[in-house]
Structures are given as C-alpha cells and as structure tokens.
Amino acid sequence: MLKRIRIVLVNTFHPGNIGSAARAMKVMGLTHLYLVAPQSFPDAEASAMAAGAEDILTQAIVVSTLEEAIGDCQHVVATSARPRSHQAPAMTPAECATFVSKQSEQDEIAIVFGRERSGLTSDEYALCNRHVFIPANPDYSILNMAAAVQIICYELYQRSLTEFYPVTQSEALPDAKEMSYFFDNMSVQLEQSGYFNGKPKAATLGKLRAYFQRNPPNISELGLLHGIMRRLTPQSKKVDKV
Amino acid sequence: MLKRIRIVLVNTFHPGNIGSAARAMKVMGLTHLYLVAPQSFPDAEASAMAAGAEDILTQAIVVSTLEEAIGDCQHVVATSARPRSHQAPAMTPAECATFVSKQSEQDEIAIVFGRERSGLTSDEYALCNRHVFIPANPDYSILNMAAAVQIICYELYQRSLTEFYPVTQSEALPDAKEMSYFFDNMSVQLEQSGYFNGKPKAATLGKLRAYFQRNPPNISELGLLHGIMRRLTPQSKKVDKV
Numbered sequence: 001m002l003k004r005i006r007i008v009l010v011n012t013f014h015p016g017n018i019g020s021a022a023r024a025m026k027v028m029g030l031t032h033l034y035l036v037a038p039q040s041f042p043d044a045e046a047s048a049m050a051a052g053a054e055d056i057l058t059q060a061i062v063v064s065t066l067e068e069a070i071g072d073c074q075h076v077v078a079t080s081a082r083p084r085s086h087q088a089p090a091m092t093p094a095e096c097a098t099f100v101s102k103q104s105e106q107d108e109i110a111i112v113f114g115r116e117r118s119g120l121t122s123d124e125y126a127l128c129n130r131h132v133f134i135p136a137n138p139d140y141s142i143l144n145m146a147a148a149v150q151i152i153c154y155e156l157y158q159r160s161l162t163e164f165y166p167v168t169q170s171e172a173l174p175d176a177k178e179m180s181y182f183f184d185n186m187s188v189q190l191e192q193s194g195y196f197n198g199k200p201k202a203a204t205l206g207k208l209r210a211y212f213q214r215n216p217p218n219i220s221e222l223g224l225l226h227g228i229m230r231r232l233t234p235q236s237k238k239v240d241k242v
Numbered sequence: 243m244l245k246r247i248r249i250v251l252v253n254t255f256h257p258g259n260i261g262s263a264a265r266a267m268k269v270m271g272l273t274h275l276y277l278v279a280p281q282s283f284p285d286a287e288a289s290a291m292a293a294g295a296e297d298i299l300t301q302a303i304v305v306s307t308l309e310e311a312i313g314d315c316q317h318v319v320a321t322s323a324r325p326r327s328h329q330a331p332a333m334t335p336a337e338c339a340t341f342v343s344k345q346s347e348q349d350e351i352a353i354v355f356g357r358e359r360s361g362l363t364s365d366e367y368a369l370c371n372r373h374v375f376i377p378a379n380p381d382y383s384i385l386n387m388a389a390a391v392q393i394i395c396y397e398l399y400q401r402s403l404t405e406f407y408p409v410t411q412s413e414a415l416p417d418a419k420e421m422s423y424f425f426d427n428m429s430v431q432l433e434q435s436g437y438f439n440g441k442p443k444a445a446t447l448g449k450l451r452a453y454f455q456r457n458p459p460n461i462s463e464l465g466l467l468h469g470i471m472r473r474l475t476p477q478s479k480k481v482d483k484v
Contacts, residue, residue, distance in 0.1 A: 024389060029379040052384060092400070134396070135403060137271040142294060147266060147392045154376070154393050158334070161377055193473045208466055215457030224450055231435045231474050 001104040001160045006032035007149060008069045008112045010120060015040045017116065019049025020146030022056035028153035029160065033060040034069040034110070066112065066124050067180070074107035074173040074216070075100075078120055078128035079148060093152050096132040097159035107173060111152060116145055126206075127176065129213045171218035182222060183209055186229050193232040243346040243402045248274035249391060250311045250354045252362060257282045259358065261291025261299065262388030268295035270392075270399035275302040276311040276352070308354065308366050316349035317342070320362055320370035321390060338374040339397040353394060358387055413460035424464060425451055428471050435474040 007025055012018050018041060022033060033056050035041055041062060050057050063069050070076045077096060091099060100109055112128060114120035120128075134151055136143055143151075174182070187205055190196060196204060217225055249267055254260050260283060264275060275298050277283055283304060292299055305311050312318045319338060333341060342351050354370060356362035362370075376393055378385055385393075416424075429447055432438060438446060459467060 023386070026382050027378045027385050027389070051386075052382060093396075094400070135400060136269050137399070140268050140294060143269050144265070144293075147269070147389070150389045150392055151396050154335075154396075157379070158336070158377060190470070190473075195469060195473050204466060207463060208470075211457075211459055211463045211466075215453075217453055221449060221453045224446060224453075227437060228432070228470070228474070231432075231437050232470070 001101050002029050002031075002156065004104045004107065005030060005100060005109045005111065005156065006034050006069075006073070007153070008034040008036060008066070008110050009038070009145070010036045010066055010112060010124060011115045012038045012041075012145070013116050015043035015046040016049045017145045018043070018060075019046040019051070019053075019057065021113075021149040022046075022050045022053040022060075024146050024150035025153050026053035026056050028150075028157035030153050030156065031056060031059065033057070035060055035062045036066050036069050037064050038062065066127055067176070070110045070112070070127060071177045072108055072175050073110040074175055075103055075109045075130055076128040076176060077109065077111045077130040077132050078125055079111060079113050079152065080119060080131065080133045090131045090133050093132060093134055093155040096130075096152065097155040099130070100156060101159045108175070113145055113149060126209065126213075127180075129179075129216060171220065173216050174219050174222050178219075178222065179213070179216070182212070182226060182229075185226065189229040189232040195232070243343050244271050244273075244398065246346045246349065247272060247342060247351045247353065247398060248276050248311075248315070249395070250276040250278060250308070250352050251280070251387070252278040252308055252354060252366060253357045254280045254283075254387070255358050257285035257288040258291045259387045260285070260302075261288040261293070261295075263355070263391040264288075264292045264295040264298035264302075266388050266392035267395050268298050270395035271402065272395050272398065273298060273301070275299070277302055277304045278308050278311050279306050280304065308369055312352045312354070312369060314350055315352040317345055317351045317372055318370040319351065319353045319372040319374050320367055321353060321355050321394065322361060322373065322375045332373045332375050335374060335376055335394055335397040338372070338394065339401040341372070342398060343401045355387055355391060413462060415458050416461050416464050420461075420464065421455070421458070424454070424468060424471075427468065431471040431474045437474070 007021065007030060009018060009021060012035065015038070018035065018038060025031070025033065041060075042057065046057060047054055061069070077100075103109060111132070112120065112124070114124070132152065134143060134148060186208070190205070191201075249263065249272060251260060251263060254277065257280070260277065260280060267273070267275065284299065288299060289296055303311070319342075345351060353374070354362065354366070356366070374394065376385060376390060428450065432447070433443075
C-alpha cells in the first residue's frame, strides 16, 4: 500500500525539516516526497538532517503549486494539529491509515503538510478532500512538522504490516484535475443561469464544492453531474443538440 | 493515566535530543522526565530544542543510574527499534499503550530509552520487565530517539483520551420524505430540460439517485441542489424571478 502514497510538504521554511521529514518517511517505508515551493532546496541542512535518507531527497519532486503536486491523486488528505474541520471530515491518524490502506490498492493518495507556522491556506485546504488531525495536548499542541510526518507515517506503516485488503474493484474516481475542471465549469454554468441571483456567490459555491469534495462521485457519476450543469445554459443546450 | 508515567532517557549523548524528547512528551501530555547520566545537562541546545517545553526540562530529575530512575516503578518498559526480545515480552507501541492504560491507575510506570547509538546494556535490559519495539522499515530502521519518544507518547496520549472530541456539530440531514421529494423534482426537471435525450432514462436517474443516496447532503446543501434543478427549466426560472 505504501507505494501509492506521497507526502507533500507545502512551502517549508526550514530546509532541516525537509531532511527530518525524509528520514521520518524512510524509517516507515515511504519513499515519494513532493515539495511545493520550498524556501531552500536542495540544501546542505536538509541533507544533514536526512541522515541516511538522502535518496528520498534526491528523488523528491519539486513543484511550484499544490495543484501540481496532487493533480493525479484521487485522495488528498490535509493534515492539521487542530481539529479544524473545513469541509473535509477529520480522521485520526489511525483512521487515516485505515482509509488509505483501503484506497491505495487502486488510487493515488497525497498527504499534505502545511507551512511550519501557518499551515495551509484556505485555497489549499479547498484542494483537499480529506482531513486528518493528530489529537494532542490542548495546552501545547505545537507538534513540529517532522514529528507530525513521523506519526502519520508510523500509522501507515503499522497498517501496511498488519492488514491485507483484497482489491475491491469499485469504480474509478476522478483525479484532482478532473474535479477542479468540474468545479470551474459548475461555477460558470451556475453564474450564467442566474443561480446566484440574491445569493452570496462565493459562499454558495464553497458549500456546493464542499459537498462534492466530501462525497467524490465516481467517473461515470461525474459525467452525469457535468451533463446537468451543461443543461443549465441555453448555449450549451444548443451545442448539445447538434 | 499520563500522570503516573515517566520517560527515562539513559546516557543521552546529544543534549539536543533531550530537548526534542521533552517537546515530544509535552505535546502528548506527558510531564515526568528522568535523565540517567546525561552527557551534558542542563545545556543550551537542550533548551533550544525544547521550544516551549522548557518546563519539562526544569522539572527533569537527573540521576546517575537506571536503578535510581525506576526504583519506585511497578512496570519498567524498555524500548528498542528492533524486535529484540531479551527476557521481556515485546509489545507494539499500541499494545504498550493498552498495557500502560490498564496499569497506570494504581502503578508507577517507566518507559526507558537507551543511548542514541548503542541502546541499553544487558544489565539495564535486565532491570526492565516489559519491552516495546517500534516496527519500522527493515532496510532503514534508524529511528532517532526523539522520533521514538514521539511515537510512544503519541500512542499513550491517544489511549488516554477518554472520549474522542467531536470535530463539528454536523448539520442535520433531511429525512427520507425530503429526499424523496428532491428525487421526484430532479426527475421532472431533468426530463423537461432534455437531459435524458439519448440516455436511458431509468438507468441514468437510478445512478444519480444512487450517488445522492450514498452521499446524503445536509439540509442546507439539499436546498442548494434543489435550486440547481429548478434552474434547469425556463418555467421555474420565471417563477423564481417573480
């Protein structure tokens, strides 16, 4: 199960943390590291902290936006030390490992860690369709990033040892790019149909988006939903009828 | 349960590791730290790595032998990254947490971490009556000490939570009658909009219905979805605009 999981670090400030995260991953059998706009990478401090996990750093994929890092993933799990809910249902690390072990037979999975101080932005959260938080001391919940990576990877590794899930051939899910296209199209169609008249557009769109993020349709269901949106505007109907 | 658990670090070489361990403990609600013959303590590097957990360092008890650190404990758990058995039965971190949570109502418990490079000596192992090991990548199982402390304390803390905190008061769901009305209306609107042209109506409707049944929207989301369906037909739009 571990081969289809990637760890994504967003805009990491201290390069040493990248090295520590690589070590935390490797010790638990994970190998795919994505770095979104790291402050400094490659960096001697990252290599020093990796201590034998330099291969993870060498193979790391550096991209400039979170979209690029997760575009081909069916499941994108945001991490937070707080039970902040956003739209996504929060899982414990153990629940996350159970979820991932079930899905990773057929799907690509990203687990996303935000900036050391400020975490993920709202826009970044909105790209995630799951959410994991690590319950910790409410009076001192400043888990450092490498420690958070360690705990999540520890749970994933334990689950990979102890459980075997036969492949359940459920229907394929769209990846993040396809969902993003659906949302963009939905927004345009709703706008043109006058749906937002008298409604706060951003909030309304956010709620609809959250509903579909939380409940990912499979590929054929997505096609049907696309079709509904297309029917909202006369132009699209004409095109449809040709 | 956490009050009767102490973390014991034996002969720690890098003072920074003492600080990191203190932080790992505090973030998971543990407070009692015993240091057996540390190489250097107090030490500026330990304080720097503690990052807000200096109180754990200030209260730490420094002794010169493991016997002194564990003398008043009923249960002494040795840790190792390898499933080395010695005389003590090996537990996973989760089993260790279960064991500790049962015993800590009445007993004092020590969890002992050995030297960074060489672990515990045979004599020290012999002082322990339990053994926990952290399963890890067999090709790279060099879990650093703070990471090991983090994982063990994480499991202890999760076990100590008497109840899982609910993340959000999830919004009320519609009842079957309301869902049924939504489906009837969806069917009519899709029909009138020409959505079923060229599609097998019953099967298509069945798939959409199955998607929404599987993923029940909450009441406000249902309202938004209703609105989308209403926008599909010009009649409804007119009514809407009145």
